[in-house]
Protein backbone atom coordinates (compact mmCIF):
# COMPACT_ATOMS: atom_id res chain seq x y z
CA UNK A 1 0.00 0.00 0.00
CA UNK A 2 1.22 3.46 -0.81
CA UNK A 3 2.58 5.58 2.01
CA UNK A 4 0.39 8.64 2.47
CA UNK A 5 1.80 12.12 2.46
CA UNK A 6 1.42 14.03 5.69
CA UNK A 7 -0.62 16.69 3.95
CA UNK A 8 -1.92 17.53 0.53
CA UNK A 9 0.39 20.45 -0.05
CA UNK A 10 1.32 20.59 -3.69
CA UNK A 11 4.79 19.48 -4.59
CA UNK A 12 5.81 18.29 -1.16
CA UNK A 13 4.50 14.72 -1.35
CA UNK A 14 5.55 14.44 -5.00
CA UNK A 15 9.21 14.88 -4.28
CA UNK A 16 9.37 12.56 -1.31
CA UNK A 17 6.53 10.01 -1.60
CA UNK A 18 7.29 6.30 -1.98
CA UNK A 19 8.24 5.09 -5.46
CA UNK A 20 5.11 3.41 -6.83
CA UNK A 21 6.06 2.78 -10.47
CA UNK A 22 9.32 3.02 -12.41
CA UNK A 23 10.73 2.44 -15.85
CA UNK A 24 14.49 1.80 -15.85
CA UNK A 25 16.46 1.98 -19.07
CA UNK A 26 13.40 0.95 -21.09
CA UNK A 27 13.61 0.68 -24.88
CA UNK A 28 10.93 -0.21 -27.41
CA UNK A 29 11.18 -0.19 -31.20
CA UNK A 30 8.46 -0.42 -33.82
CA UNK A 31 9.32 -1.04 -37.46
CA UNK A 32 11.72 1.71 -38.31
CA UNK A 33 11.09 3.79 -35.16
CA UNK A 34 12.80 3.70 -31.77
CA UNK A 35 9.76 4.87 -29.80
CA UNK A 36 11.42 4.60 -26.36
CA UNK A 37 15.19 4.88 -26.09
CA UNK A 38 16.67 3.91 -22.70
CA UNK A 39 13.90 5.71 -20.79
CA UNK A 40 13.99 6.27 -17.03
CA UNK A 41 10.72 7.41 -15.48
CA UNK A 42 9.39 7.36 -11.96
CA UNK A 43 6.08 7.98 -10.24
CA UNK A 44 5.83 8.66 -6.53
CA UNK A 45 2.94 8.45 -4.08
CA UNK A 46 1.16 11.76 -3.70
CA UNK A 47 2.21 13.36 -6.97
CA UNK A 48 0.58 14.47 -10.19
CA UNK A 49 3.29 14.02 -12.77
CA UNK A 50 3.11 15.52 -16.26
CA UNK A 51 4.45 13.39 -19.09
CA UNK A 52 5.20 15.79 -21.92
CA UNK A 53 6.75 15.76 -25.35
CA UNK A 54 6.12 16.62 -28.96
CA UNK A 55 3.91 14.44 -31.13
CA UNK A 56 5.51 11.06 -31.60
CA UNK A 57 8.01 11.63 -28.74
CA UNK A 58 7.10 8.27 -27.19
CA UNK A 59 4.77 9.23 -24.31
CA UNK A 60 1.93 6.85 -25.19
CA UNK A 61 4.41 4.05 -25.80
CA UNK A 62 5.92 4.54 -22.34
CA UNK A 63 2.46 4.72 -20.74
CA UNK A 64 1.46 1.56 -22.63
CA UNK A 65 4.55 -0.29 -21.39
CA UNK A 66 3.95 0.76 -17.79
CA UNK A 67 0.29 -0.27 -17.97
CA UNK A 68 0.74 -3.65 -19.64
CA UNK A 69 -0.38 -2.98 -23.23
CA UNK A 70 3.12 -3.29 -24.72
CA UNK A 71 6.14 -5.10 -23.39
CA UNK A 72 9.52 -3.40 -23.47
CA UNK A 73 12.27 -4.78 -25.72
CA UNK A 74 14.76 -4.18 -22.94
CA UNK A 75 14.97 -2.52 -19.53
CA UNK A 76 12.94 -3.04 -16.38
CA UNK A 77 9.54 -2.05 -15.01
CA UNK A 78 9.10 -1.92 -11.25
CA UNK A 79 6.00 -1.53 -9.11
CA UNK A 80 6.52 -0.50 -5.49
CA UNK A 81 10.20 -1.34 -5.94
CA UNK A 82 9.61 -4.88 -7.27
CA UNK A 83 10.50 -5.84 -10.88
CA UNK A 84 7.36 -6.89 -12.77
CA UNK A 85 6.61 -8.33 -16.16
CA UNK A 86 3.11 -7.49 -17.34
CA UNK A 87 1.57 -9.65 -20.05
CA UNK A 88 -1.58 -7.54 -20.36
CA UNK A 89 -3.33 -4.44 -18.99
CA UNK A 90 -5.20 -6.84 -16.71
CA UNK A 91 -1.88 -7.93 -15.18
CA UNK A 92 -0.96 -4.29 -14.59
CA UNK A 93 -4.35 -3.58 -12.99
CA UNK A 94 -3.89 -6.54 -10.68
CA UNK A 95 -0.72 -4.76 -9.47
CA UNK A 96 -2.61 -1.48 -9.01
CA UNK A 97 -1.51 0.26 -12.23
CA UNK A 98 -4.22 1.51 -14.61
CA UNK A 99 -4.74 3.84 -17.54
CA UNK A 100 -7.63 5.89 -18.91
CA UNK A 101 -7.31 6.36 -22.64
CA UNK A 102 -8.65 9.26 -24.67
CA UNK A 103 -11.22 6.96 -26.25
CA UNK A 104 -13.19 5.46 -23.41
CA UNK A 105 -13.63 1.71 -23.10
CA UNK A 106 -17.26 1.63 -21.99
CA UNK A 107 -20.25 -0.28 -23.32
CA UNK A 108 -22.83 2.34 -24.33
CA UNK A 109 -25.98 0.31 -23.73
CA UNK A 110 -24.91 -0.92 -20.26
CA UNK A 111 -25.51 1.07 -17.11
CA UNK A 112 -22.77 2.82 -15.16
CA UNK A 113 -22.84 0.07 -12.51
CA UNK A 114 -22.65 -2.70 -15.13
CA UNK A 115 -19.70 -1.00 -16.79
CA UNK A 116 -17.92 -0.66 -13.48
CA UNK A 117 -17.99 -4.40 -12.74
CA UNK A 118 -17.56 -5.49 -16.36
CA UNK A 119 -14.30 -7.37 -16.88
CA UNK A 120 -13.40 -7.30 -13.19
CA UNK A 121 -11.96 -10.77 -12.86
CA UNK A 122 -10.29 -10.45 -9.48
CA UNK A 123 -10.41 -13.83 -7.77
CA UNK A 124 -13.23 -14.17 -5.34
CA UNK A 125 -14.38 -10.66 -6.20
CA UNK A 126 -18.12 -10.22 -6.02
CA UNK A 127 -20.20 -7.14 -5.64
CA UNK A 128 -23.97 -7.18 -5.35
CA UNK A 129 -25.90 -4.50 -7.24
CA UNK A 130 -26.48 -2.74 -3.90
CA UNK A 131 -22.76 -3.05 -3.13
CA UNK A 132 -21.83 -1.43 -6.44
CA UNK A 133 -24.26 1.44 -5.82
CA UNK A 134 -22.75 1.96 -2.39
CA UNK A 135 -19.20 1.85 -3.75
CA UNK A 136 -20.08 4.38 -6.49
CA UNK A 137 -21.70 6.67 -3.93
CA UNK A 138 -18.82 6.34 -1.43
CA UNK A 139 -16.11 6.91 -4.02
CA UNK A 140 -18.15 9.74 -5.50
CA UNK A 141 -18.27 11.47 -2.11
CA UNK A 142 -14.63 10.89 -1.38
CA UNK A 143 -13.26 12.05 -4.72
CA UNK A 144 -15.96 14.46 -5.90
CA UNK A 145 -17.21 12.21 -8.69
CA UNK A 146 -20.94 12.55 -9.09
CA UNK A 147 -22.50 9.82 -11.24
CA UNK A 148 -25.79 7.96 -11.24
CA UNK A 149 -25.09 4.20 -11.07
CA UNK A 150 -28.29 3.31 -12.96
CA UNK A 151 -27.82 5.71 -15.88
CA UNK A 152 -27.05 4.15 -19.24
CA UNK A 153 -23.64 5.17 -20.55
CA UNK A 154 -25.16 6.23 -23.89
CA UNK A 155 -27.01 9.04 -22.05
CA UNK A 156 -23.87 10.46 -20.46
CA UNK A 157 -21.73 13.40 -21.55
CA UNK A 158 -18.05 12.80 -22.24
CA UNK A 159 -17.17 14.31 -18.85
CA UNK A 160 -19.56 11.91 -17.10
CA UNK A 161 -18.14 8.97 -19.02
CA UNK A 162 -14.69 9.94 -17.89
CA UNK A 163 -15.92 9.92 -14.30
CA UNK A 164 -17.20 6.36 -14.84
CA UNK A 165 -13.73 5.36 -16.07
CA UNK A 166 -12.17 6.93 -12.99
CA UNK A 167 -14.59 5.18 -10.62
CA UNK A 168 -13.85 1.92 -12.45
CA UNK A 169 -10.18 2.41 -11.65
CA UNK A 170 -10.91 3.34 -8.03
CA UNK A 171 -13.09 0.25 -7.54
CA UNK A 172 -10.11 -1.78 -8.78
CA UNK A 173 -8.01 -0.03 -6.15
CA UNK A 174 -5.34 1.42 -8.43
CA UNK A 175 -2.39 3.15 -6.76
CA UNK A 176 -1.02 4.44 -10.06
CA UNK A 177 -3.22 6.01 -12.72
CA UNK A 178 -2.17 7.24 -16.17
CA UNK A 179 -4.53 9.60 -18.02
CA UNK A 180 -3.92 10.23 -21.72
CA UNK A 181 -4.88 13.83 -22.57
CA UNK A 182 -7.91 13.67 -20.27
CA UNK A 183 -9.04 17.26 -20.78
CA UNK A 184 -9.22 17.02 -24.58
CA UNK A 185 -12.87 15.91 -24.35
CA UNK A 186 -13.97 18.17 -21.50
CA UNK A 187 -15.82 21.48 -21.29
CA UNK A 188 -14.02 24.17 -19.24
CA UNK A 189 -16.10 23.64 -16.06
CA UNK A 190 -15.45 19.91 -16.22
CA UNK A 191 -11.68 20.42 -16.33
CA UNK A 192 -11.66 22.04 -12.88
CA UNK A 193 -13.75 19.20 -11.46
CA UNK A 194 -11.39 16.60 -12.93
CA UNK A 195 -8.37 18.35 -11.49
CA UNK A 196 -9.99 18.52 -8.05
CA UNK A 197 -10.59 14.74 -8.22
CA UNK A 198 -7.02 14.04 -9.31
CA UNK A 199 -5.66 16.20 -6.50
CA UNK A 200 -7.75 14.30 -3.95
CA UNK A 201 -6.46 11.00 -5.35
CA UNK A 202 -2.87 12.21 -5.06
CA UNK A 203 -3.51 13.47 -1.53
CA UNK A 204 -4.74 9.98 -0.76
CA UNK A 205 -1.32 8.58 -1.66
CA UNK A 206 -1.90 7.60 -5.27
CA UNK A 207 0.40 8.58 -8.12
CA UNK A 208 -1.16 10.26 -11.16
CA UNK A 209 0.58 10.55 -14.53
CA UNK A 210 -0.94 13.09 -16.87
CA UNK A 211 -0.05 12.86 -20.56
CA UNK A 212 -0.80 16.33 -21.90
CA UNK A 213 0.21 19.04 -24.34
CA UNK A 214 -1.41 21.87 -22.41
CA UNK A 215 1.24 23.80 -20.53
CA UNK A 216 -1.29 25.82 -18.53
CA UNK A 217 -2.60 22.52 -17.10
CA UNK A 218 0.90 21.41 -16.25
CA UNK A 219 1.54 24.56 -14.25
CA UNK A 220 -1.85 24.63 -12.57
CA UNK A 221 -2.01 21.03 -11.36
CA UNK A 222 1.24 19.08 -11.70
CA UNK A 223 3.99 18.61 -9.11
CA UNK A 224 6.68 17.23 -11.39
CA UNK A 225 7.24 16.86 -15.12
CA UNK A 226 9.13 14.50 -17.38
CA UNK A 227 9.77 15.72 -20.93
CA UNK A 228 10.47 13.33 -23.83
CA UNK A 229 11.88 14.06 -27.25
CA UNK A 230 12.66 11.54 -29.99
CA UNK A 231 12.03 8.59 -27.67
CA UNK A 232 14.41 9.86 -24.95
CA UNK A 233 13.80 11.61 -21.65
CA UNK A 234 15.36 15.07 -22.03
CA UNK A 235 14.27 16.67 -18.74
CA UNK A 236 12.70 15.55 -15.45
CA UNK A 237 12.24 17.87 -12.47
CA UNK A 238 9.86 19.46 -9.99
CA UNK A 239 7.47 21.88 -11.65
CA UNK A 240 9.03 24.82 -9.79
CA UNK A 241 12.24 24.17 -11.71
CA UNK A 242 10.52 24.76 -15.07
CA UNK A 243 8.93 27.73 -16.81
CA UNK A 244 6.56 27.37 -19.79
CA UNK A 245 9.45 28.51 -21.99
CA UNK A 246 11.96 25.96 -20.66
CA UNK A 247 9.42 23.14 -20.99
CA UNK A 248 8.55 24.16 -24.56
CA UNK A 249 12.26 24.37 -25.42
CA UNK A 250 12.92 20.93 -23.90
CA UNK A 251 10.03 19.46 -25.89
CA UNK A 252 10.98 20.92 -29.22
CA UNK A 253 14.69 21.62 -28.92
CA UNK A 254 14.30 25.33 -29.76
CA UNK A 255 12.36 28.41 -28.67
CA UNK A 256 8.67 28.49 -29.56
CA UNK A 257 6.75 31.66 -30.35
CA UNK A 258 2.99 31.51 -29.80
CA UNK A 259 2.39 35.26 -29.85
CA UNK A 260 -0.47 36.23 -32.18
CA UNK A 261 0.10 38.23 -35.34
CA UNK A 262 -2.98 40.44 -35.89
CA UNK A 263 -3.95 41.31 -39.44
CA UNK A 264 -2.54 44.59 -40.68
CA UNK A 265 -5.00 45.01 -43.54
CA UNK A 266 -8.73 45.64 -43.68
CA UNK A 267 -10.62 42.54 -44.82
CA UNK A 268 -11.83 42.33 -48.44
CA UNK A 269 -15.09 41.11 -49.99
CA UNK A 270 -17.46 38.63 -48.35
CA UNK A 271 -16.51 35.13 -49.53
CA UNK A 272 -18.48 32.91 -47.18
CA UNK A 273 -22.01 33.95 -46.27
CA UNK A 274 -24.73 32.21 -44.32
CA UNK A 275 -28.12 33.84 -43.98
CA UNK A 276 -31.12 32.77 -41.93
CA UNK A 277 -29.74 29.26 -41.38
CA UNK A 278 -32.12 27.05 -39.49
CA UNK A 279 -32.17 23.40 -38.49
CA UNK A 280 -34.79 21.65 -36.44
CA UNK A 281 -33.59 20.72 -32.97
CA UNK A 282 -33.42 16.94 -32.75
CA UNK A 283 -30.82 15.04 -30.81
CA UNK A 284 -28.81 18.25 -31.11
CA UNK A 285 -29.81 21.85 -30.35
CA UNK A 286 -30.46 22.78 -33.98
CA UNK A 287 -29.58 26.10 -35.63
CA UNK A 288 -31.70 29.20 -35.22
CA UNK A 289 -31.49 32.18 -37.54
CA UNK A 290 -27.73 32.10 -38.09
CA UNK A 291 -26.41 35.06 -40.11
CA UNK A 292 -22.68 35.09 -40.68
CA UNK A 293 -20.36 36.74 -43.17
CA UNK A 294 -16.65 36.05 -43.50
CA UNK A 295 -14.48 38.25 -45.65
CA UNK A 296 -11.28 37.58 -47.56
CA UNK A 297 -8.30 38.19 -45.27
CA UNK A 298 -9.95 37.62 -41.91
CA UNK A 299 -10.12 34.90 -39.29
CA UNK A 300 -13.48 34.66 -37.56
CA UNK A 301 -13.44 32.53 -34.42
CA UNK A 302 -16.51 30.75 -33.09
CA UNK A 303 -16.36 30.29 -29.35
CA UNK A 304 -18.67 28.15 -27.26
CA UNK A 305 -18.93 24.88 -25.43
CA UNK A 306 -19.12 21.90 -27.82
CA UNK A 307 -22.66 20.80 -28.57
CA UNK A 308 -24.06 24.30 -29.06
CA UNK A 309 -24.55 24.02 -32.80
CA UNK A 310 -20.96 24.60 -33.95
CA UNK A 311 -20.70 21.15 -35.51
CA UNK A 312 -24.04 21.53 -37.34
CA UNK A 313 -23.02 24.97 -38.60
CA UNK A 314 -19.65 23.68 -39.84
CA UNK A 315 -21.29 20.73 -41.57
CA UNK A 316 -23.95 22.90 -43.21
CA UNK A 317 -21.25 25.28 -44.48
CA UNK A 318 -19.17 22.35 -45.76
CA UNK A 319 -22.18 20.81 -47.51
CA UNK A 320 -22.34 17.74 -45.30
CA UNK A 321 -25.77 18.62 -43.90
CA UNK A 322 -28.78 20.29 -45.52
CA UNK A 323 -30.31 23.13 -43.51
CA UNK A 324 -34.09 23.37 -43.07
CA UNK A 325 -33.95 27.08 -43.80
CA UNK A 326 -31.53 29.68 -45.08
CA UNK A 327 -28.76 29.88 -47.61
CA UNK A 328 -24.98 29.37 -47.86
CA UNK A 329 -22.83 30.96 -50.54
CA UNK A 330 -19.12 30.37 -51.15
CA UNK A 331 -17.43 32.90 -53.42
CA UNK A 332 -20.90 33.95 -54.59
CA UNK A 333 -22.03 30.43 -55.52
CA UNK A 334 -25.11 29.08 -53.78
CA UNK A 335 -24.03 25.73 -52.32
CA UNK A 336 -26.92 25.24 -49.86
CA UNK A 337 -27.56 21.54 -49.34
CA UNK A 338 -25.73 20.63 -52.54
CA UNK A 339 -23.23 18.28 -50.89
CA UNK A 340 -19.54 18.52 -49.95
CA UNK A 341 -18.34 18.32 -53.54
CA UNK A 342 -20.22 21.49 -54.52
CA UNK A 343 -18.83 23.39 -51.50
CA UNK A 344 -15.33 22.18 -52.27
CA UNK A 345 -15.69 23.14 -55.95
CA UNK A 346 -16.77 26.63 -54.95
CA UNK A 347 -13.51 26.98 -52.97
CA UNK A 348 -14.21 25.74 -49.44
CA UNK A 349 -11.96 23.36 -47.49
CA UNK A 350 -13.07 21.75 -44.25
CA UNK A 351 -10.96 20.41 -41.36
CA UNK A 352 -13.46 18.47 -39.23
CA UNK A 353 -13.04 17.87 -35.55
CA UNK A 354 -13.69 14.15 -35.89
CA UNK A 355 -10.48 13.44 -37.75
CA UNK A 356 -10.75 9.66 -37.99
CA UNK A 357 -14.52 9.65 -38.61
CA UNK A 358 -15.31 12.36 -41.13
CA UNK A 359 -11.72 13.32 -41.85
CA UNK A 360 -9.42 10.42 -42.68
CA UNK A 361 -9.55 6.72 -43.51
CA UNK A 362 -7.42 5.13 -40.79
CA UNK A 363 -6.75 1.91 -42.71
CA UNK A 364 -5.26 3.75 -45.71
CA UNK A 365 -1.77 5.13 -46.18
CA UNK A 366 -0.78 8.78 -45.79
CA UNK A 367 -0.45 9.08 -49.58
CA UNK A 368 -3.95 7.67 -50.19
CA UNK A 369 -5.48 9.86 -47.52
CA UNK A 370 -3.99 12.98 -49.05
CA UNK A 371 -5.64 12.07 -52.38
CA UNK A 372 -9.04 11.15 -50.90
CA UNK A 373 -10.70 14.46 -51.68
CA UNK A 374 -9.00 15.12 -55.02
CA UNK A 375 -11.04 14.91 -58.19
CA UNK A 376 -8.75 12.32 -59.77
CA UNK A 377 -9.19 9.80 -56.94
CA UNK A 378 -6.33 8.03 -55.23
CA UNK A 379 -6.07 5.12 -57.65
CA UNK A 380 -4.72 7.52 -60.22
CA UNK A 381 -1.10 8.69 -60.44
CA UNK A 382 0.44 6.74 -57.58
CA UNK A 383 3.90 8.19 -57.97
CA UNK A 384 2.48 11.74 -57.97
CA UNK A 385 0.51 10.99 -54.81
CA UNK A 386 3.62 9.57 -53.12
CA UNK A 387 5.62 12.68 -54.00
CA UNK A 388 2.86 14.91 -52.65
CA UNK A 389 2.76 12.85 -49.45
CA UNK A 390 6.55 13.01 -49.02
CA UNK A 391 6.40 16.81 -49.41
CA UNK A 392 3.59 17.10 -46.85
CA UNK A 393 5.46 14.85 -44.38
CA UNK A 394 8.45 17.19 -44.68
CA UNK A 395 6.52 20.45 -44.56
CA UNK A 396 4.30 19.47 -41.62
CA UNK A 397 7.12 17.57 -39.86
CA UNK A 398 4.99 14.42 -39.59
CA UNK A 399 6.73 11.59 -37.73
CA UNK A 400 6.20 8.62 -40.09
CA UNK A 401 8.35 6.06 -41.90
CA UNK A 402 7.14 7.41 -45.28
CA UNK A 403 4.16 8.03 -47.60
CA UNK A 404 3.02 4.40 -47.40
CA UNK A 405 2.66 4.44 -43.59
CA UNK A 406 -0.89 3.50 -42.60
CA UNK A 407 -2.59 6.41 -40.77
CA UNK A 408 -3.79 4.13 -37.95
CA UNK A 409 -0.17 3.63 -36.82
CA UNK A 410 0.57 7.34 -36.41
CA UNK A 411 0.45 9.12 -33.06
CA UNK A 412 -2.61 11.33 -32.46
CA UNK A 413 -0.91 14.62 -33.27
CA UNK A 414 0.55 13.27 -36.48
CA UNK A 415 -2.88 12.10 -37.65
CA UNK A 416 -4.09 15.67 -37.15
CA UNK A 417 -1.19 16.98 -39.21
CA UNK A 418 -2.10 14.72 -42.16
CA UNK A 419 -5.65 16.05 -42.14
CA UNK A 420 -4.39 19.63 -41.98
CA UNK A 421 -1.91 18.97 -44.79
CA UNK A 422 -4.70 17.69 -47.04
CA UNK A 423 -7.19 20.45 -46.35
CA UNK A 424 -4.88 23.44 -45.93
CA UNK A 425 -2.79 22.25 -48.88
CA UNK A 426 -5.79 22.46 -51.21
CA UNK A 427 -6.40 25.42 -53.51
CA UNK A 428 -9.34 26.68 -51.44
CA UNK A 429 -9.96 30.32 -50.53
CA UNK A 430 -12.35 29.62 -47.65
CA UNK A 431 -11.37 27.37 -44.75
CA UNK A 432 -13.71 26.01 -42.08
CA UNK A 433 -11.38 24.64 -39.43
CA UNK A 434 -12.56 22.89 -36.26
CA UNK A 435 -10.16 22.52 -33.31
CA UNK A 436 -7.07 22.58 -35.56
CA UNK A 437 -4.60 22.37 -32.68
CA UNK A 438 -6.27 19.52 -30.81
CA UNK A 439 -3.68 16.90 -29.92
CA UNK A 440 -0.79 18.96 -31.32
CA UNK A 441 2.37 19.68 -29.38
CA UNK A 442 3.64 23.25 -28.91
CA UNK A 443 5.65 23.16 -32.12
CA UNK A 444 2.59 21.86 -33.97
CA UNK A 445 0.42 24.59 -32.45
CA UNK A 446 2.95 27.24 -33.45
CA UNK A 447 3.07 25.76 -36.96
CA UNK A 448 -0.71 25.64 -37.41
CA UNK A 449 -1.24 29.14 -36.02
CA UNK A 450 1.41 30.57 -38.31
CA UNK A 451 -0.09 28.70 -41.24
CA UNK A 452 -3.62 30.01 -40.61
CA UNK A 453 -2.29 33.56 -40.15
CA UNK A 454 -0.20 33.26 -43.35
CA UNK A 455 -3.26 32.07 -45.28
CA UNK A 456 -5.28 34.96 -43.85
CA UNK A 457 -2.56 37.45 -44.83
CA UNK A 458 -2.64 36.03 -48.36
CA UNK A 459 -6.38 36.72 -48.54
CA UNK A 460 -8.04 33.48 -47.36
CA UNK A 461 -11.21 33.64 -45.28
CA UNK A 462 -11.00 31.40 -42.23
CA UNK A 463 -13.74 30.24 -39.89
CA UNK A 464 -12.10 28.83 -36.77
CA UNK A 465 -14.25 26.75 -34.44
CA UNK A 466 -12.69 26.00 -31.10
CA UNK A 467 -13.64 25.33 -27.51
CA UNK A 468 -10.28 26.73 -26.49
CA UNK A 469 -11.16 30.33 -25.75
CA UNK A 470 -7.49 31.32 -25.67
CA UNK A 471 -7.03 29.96 -29.16
CA UNK A 472 -10.06 31.88 -30.43
CA UNK A 473 -8.91 35.06 -28.72
CA UNK A 474 -5.33 34.86 -29.95
CA UNK A 475 -6.03 33.92 -33.58
CA UNK A 476 -9.25 35.65 -34.54
CA UNK A 477 -9.86 39.08 -35.99
CA UNK A 478 -13.55 38.75 -35.09
CA UNK A 479 -15.23 36.59 -32.45
CA UNK A 480 -18.68 35.03 -32.61
CA UNK A 481 -20.17 33.13 -29.67
CA UNK A 482 -22.72 30.33 -30.09
CA UNK A 483 -25.08 28.94 -27.51
CA UNK A 484 -27.92 26.47 -28.06
CA UNK A 485 -27.79 26.97 -31.83
CA UNK A 486 -28.00 30.78 -31.60
CA UNK A 487 -25.36 33.44 -32.08
CA UNK A 488 -25.33 35.18 -28.70
CA UNK A 489 -22.44 37.62 -29.17
CA UNK A 490 -20.22 39.11 -31.87
CA UNK A 491 -17.29 41.47 -31.51
CA UNK A 492 -14.01 42.52 -33.05
CA UNK A 493 -11.02 40.84 -31.37
CA UNK A 494 -9.75 44.24 -30.21
CA UNK A 495 -12.99 44.68 -28.22
CA UNK A 496 -12.59 41.30 -26.51
CA UNK A 497 -14.35 41.39 -23.16
CA UNK A 498 -13.93 38.20 -21.20
CA UNK A 499 -16.98 38.76 -18.98
CA UNK A 500 -19.29 39.47 -21.94
CA UNK A 501 -18.00 36.43 -23.80
CA UNK A 502 -18.34 34.22 -20.73
CA UNK A 503 -21.97 35.31 -20.35
CA UNK A 504 -22.65 34.75 -24.05
CA UNK A 505 -21.16 31.25 -23.88
CA UNK A 506 -23.71 30.42 -21.19
CA UNK A 507 -26.57 31.82 -23.26
CA UNK A 508 -26.86 35.50 -22.35
CA UNK A 509 -27.36 37.52 -25.49
CA UNK A 510 -27.31 41.03 -24.06
CA UNK A 511 -30.08 43.40 -22.98
CA UNK A 512 -31.18 41.05 -20.20
CA UNK A 513 -32.04 38.28 -22.67
CA UNK A 514 -31.06 34.64 -22.60
CA UNK A 515 -31.12 32.60 -25.79
CA UNK A 516 -33.98 30.16 -26.19
CA UNK A 517 -32.38 26.89 -25.10
CA UNK A 518 -34.96 24.50 -26.41
Ligand SMILES: Nc1ncnc2c1ncn2[C@@H]1O[C@H](COP(=O)(O)OP(=O)(O)OP(=O)(O)O)[C@@H](O)[C@H]1O
Nearest residue numbers: 030035055056057058059060061399410411412413
Ligand atom coordinates in the same frame (compact mmCIF):
# COMPACT_ATOMS: atom_id res chain seq x y z
N1 LIG B 1 1.77 0.31 -32.79
C1 LIG B 1 2.70 1.00 -33.44
N2 LIG B 1 3.24 0.58 -34.59
C2 LIG B 1 4.19 1.29 -35.24
N3 LIG B 1 4.68 2.47 -34.80
C3 LIG B 1 4.18 2.96 -33.65
C4 LIG B 1 3.17 2.27 -32.91
N4 LIG B 1 2.87 3.01 -31.81
C5 LIG B 1 3.67 4.11 -31.85
N5 LIG B 1 4.45 4.08 -32.96
C6 LIG B 1 5.45 5.09 -33.34
O1 LIG B 1 6.27 5.32 -32.21
C7 LIG B 1 6.56 6.72 -32.07
C8 LIG B 1 6.12 7.19 -30.70
O2 LIG B 1 4.69 7.22 -30.69
P1 LIG B 1 3.82 7.56 -29.39
O3 LIG B 1 2.39 7.28 -29.75
O4 LIG B 1 4.41 6.87 -28.21
O5 LIG B 1 4.07 9.14 -29.30
P2 LIG B 1 3.37 10.24 -28.39
O6 LIG B 1 4.47 10.98 -27.72
O7 LIG B 1 2.35 9.61 -27.51
O8 LIG B 1 2.70 11.19 -29.49
P3 LIG B 1 1.29 12.05 -29.51
O9 LIG B 1 1.48 13.21 -28.61
O10 LIG B 1 1.19 12.51 -30.93
O11 LIG B 1 0.18 11.11 -29.10
C9 LIG B 1 5.85 7.42 -33.23
O12 LIG B 1 6.78 7.64 -34.26
C10 LIG B 1 4.78 6.42 -33.67
O13 LIG B 1 4.50 6.56 -35.05
